[in-house]
Structures are given as structure tokens and as C-alpha cells.
Amino acid sequence: MSRLPVIVGFGGYNAAGRSSAHHGFRRTVIESMDSHSRQETLAGLAVLMKLIKVVDGQYHSLDDAPLTLAAIEADYGPQILASTLVRRIEKSHLDVDAxxxxxxxxxxxxxxxxxxxxxxxxxxxxxxxxxxxxxxxxxxxxxxxxxxxxxxxxxxxxELPVKSAGQLPSGFEPSELYRSHFHPRGLQMTVVAATDALRSIGLPWQKIVDHVAPDEIAVYASSIMSQLDENGFGGLMQARLKGGRVTAKQLALGLNSMPADFINAYVLGSVGSTGSITGACASFLYNLQKGCDMITSGRARVAIVGSSEAPINQECIDGYGAMGALATEAGLQQIEGKDTVDFRRASRPFGQNCGFTLAESSQFVVLMDDALALELGADIHGAVPDVFINADGFKKSISAPGPGNYLCMAKAVASAIQLVGEDGVRLRSFVHAHGSSTPANRVTESELLDRVAANFGIADWPVTAVKAYVGHSLASASADQLISALGSFKYQLIPGIKTIDAIADDVHQQHLRIAKVDVSRAEQPLEVCFINSKGFGGNNASGVLLAPQVVERMLRKRYGPERFAAYLAKREQTRADAQAYDQQALKGQLEIIYNFGHDLIDDQGIEMGSEQINVPGFSQPLVFQRDARFADMLD
CATH class of the missing domain: 3.30.70 (Alpha-Beta Plaits)
Structure with missing residues (x-):
């Protein structure tokens, strides 16, 4: 019996703000939120952006005037909205004019x-x-x-030809939240994003650790562009040319495996399985597949999976720009037919577009096997039964799309039908498209989705693309998609692609429904989301994401009504604790986890026996597993 990988926590930061408790999702559909949810998210952003402060647990203006949620929306709302999501690159980050x-x-x-x-x-x-x-x-x-x-x-x-990006909210600096000396920006984001995901669980991390063996916790995370600022590979490669010297940290901290390494070394103190899998812009799904496989096989019971990317720098802009892949100011002027450009609408999936928009993002999900989640009373936000990956075969152009995405997307749909039935997929599923906002992608991906829909008898398949709001964060792109999909399950709302005026004429949509406004699914709740991702080099991945109500049905059947009722009782406290963290975070109390030099494991304290190993600091022993896989080949 395979264990089901369920999502018990998620968090991170991108251009929409903090991801936990669905605040990033709320920002992308802010027009469709109820008054309290909208004002709460805006207040949290105002604190994050240092527009207001918190005194004795209450919101205040910087000149000490008390503020209500309504007053924050009225006084700061327009500035918050203008300083989040895709927008003109701010001079404090990179002066694109000089x-x-x-x-x-x-x-x-x-x-x-x-x-x-x-x-x-x-x-x-x-x-x-x-x-x-x-x-x-x-x-x-x-x-x-x-x-x-x-x-x-x-x-x-x-002057740079590219002037827009999906930046973190204006004024939010991860480096200010912990002792981040000489850490590249991507690793700063890793620390604060992983913390957000862990805090969102609503369970003390030590409690989770105490219930599993030391090697039953896994971490899989990566970046594809490494860390290219002056504290990473950027500084390493530029130092001598600028007449300076290389530091002892630049090479090590520049490695694209550092997001996982930092989490193990400074956030979790984990000694379990770890890895950094890269698949270009599908990297998060590649890591997610590994985490899910570890759980379904029983080799891990907890997996932290994510990506962190900070590519808004001259080098990345020059590189992708030289390929003609990015939306330039001139290209946007041509599309809009005027000299002024609305950089808010630079990313235009499936509309008239001229290239993608770079973005920075760090996102993490916490997976558990279903048995452990029930035992601990973890809140379940969804489940990932499988992720499918296929290459393109022979290629003429390394950056061109190919047939591999047909294979992984079709396999994902066929897999979901086995879990939720044909009607579950045909009537209650939707697609989070790669939606990169390039002219080539709008044609090739829409044709792919249209043909898959026709093959499985799906009519009016809802398609959305989160890159319209937060841009293309490369390794983290499919993580942005998954986090947004969890928000759709929570609020039964599919974000419309609001940065386009119309669907481009060359987009295939006979069996698709690509909306320009938010679409409510309260009357026909969503049960499945297909996360689709494409990457340079022939890296294609499609993930199946199940809604929490589907997971609950599955767990009731597997464990019976009594055990499930006991789980629901435990879950109440977990939810209360998760909500308490969210309320603290809205007031700026993010409680970043960064343990530098604390609780180091003394090698001499490790006790090894013929059956198990005891590791200092872990209550459970690491038991050597019996391996009967090759028994038929032995004497």
C-alpha cells in the first residue's frame, strides 16, 4: 500500500508577498476577495513593506497614529497594489535607465x-x-x-531594453530579517521562505522530528541560475576583472545546491536525504517528484521541497535578452501601439505578447505521508499523487518546445482519472499552465492542452497562468503555480489572466476556457489541478494536485470513520496554531529560523550498532532496513 504525499504546510515570498495562509494568492485576486480578507492581506503587505508599524500588537502609521484595517486600505492600498506583482524594476534594486x-x-x-x-x-x-x-x-x-x-x-x-520584473514587494528586504552576512539574495530568500513554510504547519517542528527516524526527513531544493549577485558566482567571476579579490564564500555560496544545503544546515539541522535537482524552468516539479517518490516508497516520511531564484540582475537580463526571450520596452510599445508602457502588464500569457518577464521567488511545501499526517493531526491542504517528467528527444534548438510535454501532460490526466474518475477530471479540474508569455509558448502550449483535452473528452477546460501576476521565476515558476492552485482550492476561485485585452488569434482554444476575469467555482468545486511546466533543453513536467476535500474522501476510506474523526479532533488545534502564526506574521513577527553554529552534532556521540544508529539530538534511532529486493538472486 503506497503512502500518499500530502501537503501539510506551504510558504514563501514572491512579487505577491507572503505565500502562507494564501496571502500571495489573495493579492493576485484581490478584486474578488471579501472585505476582511482583502484588508487583512493589504495590512500584512503594508507591514512587510515598512509602510506602517506595529505597536503593542496594533497597527500604527509611521508617525504613531493608530490605524484600522479599513484605514490601511484607504490610505495605503493604492501604493501597496502599485508596489507588488510585476512592475517596472525599481531603482533601489537595479537602475534600468543607467x-x-x-x-x-x-x-x-x-x-x-x-x-x-x-x-x-x-x-x-x-x-x-x-x-x-x-x-x-x-x-x-x-x-x-x-x-x-x-x-x-x-x-x-x-539603458537596459528590459525594464520590468516580478520583484519582491517594495521595501521588503529578506536580509534584514536575520544575520545574513555575505549571503546571496537567493539564499536570504531561502531562509525566510523555508521558515514561512515550517511555521505554517501549525505543529512544532521538534514534534515532527520526534515522530520519525533521523533519515526519514528529506530536503529537495535548487535554483537554476545559481546565486549570481556579488556574494555568489557574480562576484566570483567579476572580482579579478574589476581589480578585486575573490572571497572565501563566493564560490561555495554560489552553488545551485545551496537552497537545500542552507535548509539542512541552518533551518532544520537535518541529517536525512537531500538533493538539488535541476530541470531548467521545471526544476521545482523535478524536486517535487523526488520528494513524492521518497514518501510513496516509504524511504521518507517528511519532505521539504522548494526552489529559490533571484535572477533580477544585469547578467540574467542580458543573457535571456540576447536570446530574444524577454519582454522589452520597445516590444511592449509595439504591442500597445503607443510610446508609454504599462509595465504592470508586461507578462501576457496567451495574449499578444513579446517575451517573458523575469521574477524572483522562493517557495516551499512540506509533505508528509498520510499516516503521519493523521497521527499528528496535521492540516492537509492538498496532495501530490504523482509528477510526470519527459524529455523531447532529438532537438534542433535547445530552447524550442518539443513532444515531451505531450507525454507528461497526457500521463498526468490519465493518472488523475484513475483517482477521481472521468467526471472529476472533465468537470472539476483546471490547468495551471506554464504560460511563459512568449509568442511561441502561447501557440505550442495551447495546442498541447487543447489536444489533450480533446483526447480525454474535456470541454471548456479552465486554464490560468500565474506568471501574469508574478512573472517567470525560473526554477521557482512551477512552485508559484502550485501555491496559487492551493489558493484556488481554498477559495474556489480561478484567477483570470487580467493582463491581456484578448486571447491571441493563434491560440488554440477549441476545448479550453482562458478567462480574463476571476472565475468562481463555488457551485462546482474544483478537485484537481494540473501543474504544467516547460524548460529549456527539453525539460517537461506535469504534476497532479488533489484538492483537500478529495484527500479527505480518500483518507476516510483508507482509515475508517473512527480514526478519521480522531484526526479531525486533533486538527482543530493544529489549525488554531497555524492561524496564530499567520496573525503574528501579519504584524511582522515572522520568527525567522536561522541556527548558525547551534546544536552541532558531536560525531563522537554517534552510537553505532548492528541493527541501528543513535544520533545525538534525535529521539528516534536510525534503524537499518531489511532489504529483500534481490533475495531471489542470492544463494
Missing amino acids: APWQKNLTVTGPAGKPLSFITLRKQLPEPLPSDWTVEALNDNDVQVTLYDGCDIKVDSYR
Whole structure:
């Protein structure tokens, strides 16, 4: 009997704000939220963005005037809305109008005469160019004479053609929440996002640890662009060219495995299975598949799965821009037919578009097997029975789409039909499309989804794309999709693609329904979401996500009414504790978990026996499993 991987916690941060308790989802459908939910989310964002403060548990303006939720919405609402989701890149993050670079400059003397200048002796190059002569002026200074001239690099500034991105909310700085010295931005986001996911569970982490063996906790997380700012690979590669030195941390912290490593070393203190799987823009689903496989096979009972990406920098913009993959200001001007651009609408899945919009995001989910979730009374937000991955075969262009997505998407639908029946899929499922907002994607992915829908008899299959709101966060993109889907299950609301005026004429939609407004499903509740993701190089993944009400039906059948009723009783306290964390977080009390140098395990304290290992700090032993897989091959 396979164990079902259920989602018992989720959290993170992207352009919509904090993900736990569905606040990020609420921001994307803010127009469709009830008054209290809308005002509560806006208040939390106002605190996160440092627009207001909290005094004795109450909201206050920065000049100490008390504020009600209604007053926060009235006074700060427009600014909050304008400073979240996709928007023009803010100067505090990157000045897209004056981005620094170096120009090559050839200098020679007048009319072919020698050129002289004075510099410090210690600044002379080694070895000296053959046409240079050096005359000492004093102990420090020298005069250099050049007979053939030379090439120099001069600091300059340029305007970037790409000016929009899915940034974290204005004013929110993860580095300010814990001792983040020399941590690249992607790892700062990892620490605060993993904390948010763990706090959202509503169960003390130590309680979970005490119920499982040390090797039954797994962590799978990665980034695809590594950490490219000055504290990671960016600084490593630029240091010598800028006349500086490489630090001892830049290479190590730049590795794309660091999101998982940081969680193990500084958040959980885990000694269980770990890994960082990358599949381009499908990386989160690749890690999710590994986490689910570990749980269904019984090799892990808890898995923390996620991704963290911070690609809003010149290097990523230049790289993706050189491929023609990004939405430029000129491209958006051409689409809108005017000189001014609404950067809020830069990301336009399935509409008239000109490229995708980079974004930063860090998202994590906490998975448990169903038995442990029932035992602990964990709140279940959904389940992931499977994730399917297929490559494209031979390719002409590494960035072009291919046939692999047909395979994994069709397998995902066929799998879901076995769980919820044909009507469950045909009438109560929806798709979170990759929806990258490129002209090629709108055609190829819509054709794929349309053909899959026709094959399985699905009419008017609802399709949404969260990149319209938060942009394309590369490794974290499918995590943004999954977190949004959990919000749809909670509020029975499918976000419309509100950044487009109309569906593009070349989009295939005979069997699809791509709405431009939020769609309520209260009368026909959603039960299944298909998370679809495509990545450069032929990386395709499609995940099956079950709604919590479906999971409850399955658990009642598996465990019987008495055990399920006992679970529901335990769950009340879990929900209350999770809600308490949410209320604290709305007031800025995020309680970041960062254990640097604490509770280190003494190797000498490990007790090894023939049947098990006891690890200091863990109440359960690591028991050696009996392996009968190859018994028929042994004497």
C-alpha cells in the first residue's frame, strides 16, 4: 500500500508577498476577495513593506497614529497594489535607465606622439607592456610613457531594453530579517521562505522530528541560475576583472545546491536525504517528484521541497535578452501601439505578447505521508499523487518546445482519472499552465492542452497562468503555480489572466476556457489541478494536485470513520496554531529560523550498532532496513 504525499504546510515570498495562509494568492485576486480578507492581506503587505508599524500588537502609521484595517486600505492600498506583482524594476534594486558597464577606449598621444601619465608604482601591470617606459618620481609614484597607445576600460552607463520584473514587494528586504552576512539574495530568500513554510504547519517542528527516524526527513531544493549577485558566482567571476579579490564564500555560496544545503544546515539541522535537482524552468516539479517518490516508497516520511531564484540582475537580463526571450520596452510599445508602457502588464500569457518577464521567488511545501499526517493531526491542504517528467528527444534548438510535454501532460490526466474518475477530471479540474508569455509558448502550449483535452473528452477546460501576476521565476515558476492552485482550492476561485485585452488569434482554444476575469467555482468545486511546466533543453513536467476535500474522501476510506474523526479532533488545534502564526506574521513577527553554529552534532556521540544508529539530538534511532529486493538472486 503506497503512502500518499500530502501537503501539510506551504510558504514563501514572491512579487505577491507572503505565500502562507494564501496571502500571495489573495493579492493576485484581490478584486474578488471579501472585505476582511482583502484588508487583512493589504495590512500584512503594508507591514512587510515598512509602510506602517506595529505597536503593542496594533497597527500604527509611521508617525504613531493608530490605524484600522479599513484605514490601511484607504490610505495605503493604492501604493501597496502599485508596489507588488510585476512592475517596472525599481531603482533601489537595479537602475534600468543607467545600468553600469565598462566601455573599451583606445588612447594614444596627440599626432602620434608618446602619451605620458602618472600612477602609483603598485598599480603597474605585470609584466609591463613592451612599449612602456617607467620613470620613478618618488617612492610611490611613477611616470609612464606609452609609444603605441593602449586600450583601457572606462566606467559607463547604459539603458537596459528590459525594464520590468516580478520583484519582491517594495521595501521588503529578506536580509534584514536575520544575520545574513555575505549571503546571496537567493539564499536570504531561502531562509525566510523555508521558515514561512515550517511555521505554517501549525505543529512544532521538534514534534515532527520526534515522530520519525533521523533519515526519514528529506530536503529537495535548487535554483537554476545559481546565486549570481556579488556574494555568489557574480562576484566570483567579476572580482579579478574589476581589480578585486575573490572571497572565501563566493564560490561555495554560489552553488545551485545551496537552497537545500542552507535548509539542512541552518533551518532544520537535518541529517536525512537531500538533493538539488535541476530541470531548467521545471526544476521545482523535478524536486517535487523526488520528494513524492521518497514518501510513496516509504524511504521518507517528511519532505521539504522548494526552489529559490533571484535572477533580477544585469547578467540574467542580458543573457535571456540576447536570446530574444524577454519582454522589452520597445516590444511592449509595439504591442500597445503607443510610446508609454504599462509595465504592470508586461507578462501576457496567451495574449499578444513579446517575451517573458523575469521574477524572483522562493517557495516551499512540506509533505508528509498520510499516516503521519493523521497521527499528528496535521492540516492537509492538498496532495501530490504523482509528477510526470519527459524529455523531447532529438532537438534542433535547445530552447524550442518539443513532444515531451505531450507525454507528461497526457500521463498526468490519465493518472488523475484513475483517482477521481472521468467526471472529476472533465468537470472539476483546471490547468495551471506554464504560460511563459512568449509568442511561441502561447501557440505550442495551447495546442498541447487543447489536444489533450480533446483526447480525454474535456470541454471548456479552465486554464490560468500565474506568471501574469508574478512573472517567470525560473526554477521557482512551477512552485508559484502550485501555491496559487492551493489558493484556488481554498477559495474556489480561478484567477483570470487580467493582463491581456484578448486571447491571441493563434491560440488554440477549441476545448479550453482562458478567462480574463476571476472565475468562481463555488457551485462546482474544483478537485484537481494540473501543474504544467516547460524548460529549456527539453525539460517537461506535469504534476497532479488533489484538492483537500478529495484527500479527505480518500483518507476516510483508507482509515475508517473512527480514526478519521480522531484526526479531525486533533486538527482543530493544529489549525488554531497555524492561524496564530499567520496573525503574528501579519504584524511582522515572522520568527525567522536561522541556527548558525547551534546544536552541532558531536560525531563522537554517534552510537553505532548492528541493527541501528543513535544520533545525538534525535529521539528516534536510525534503524537499518531489511532489504529483500534481490533475495531471489542470492544463494
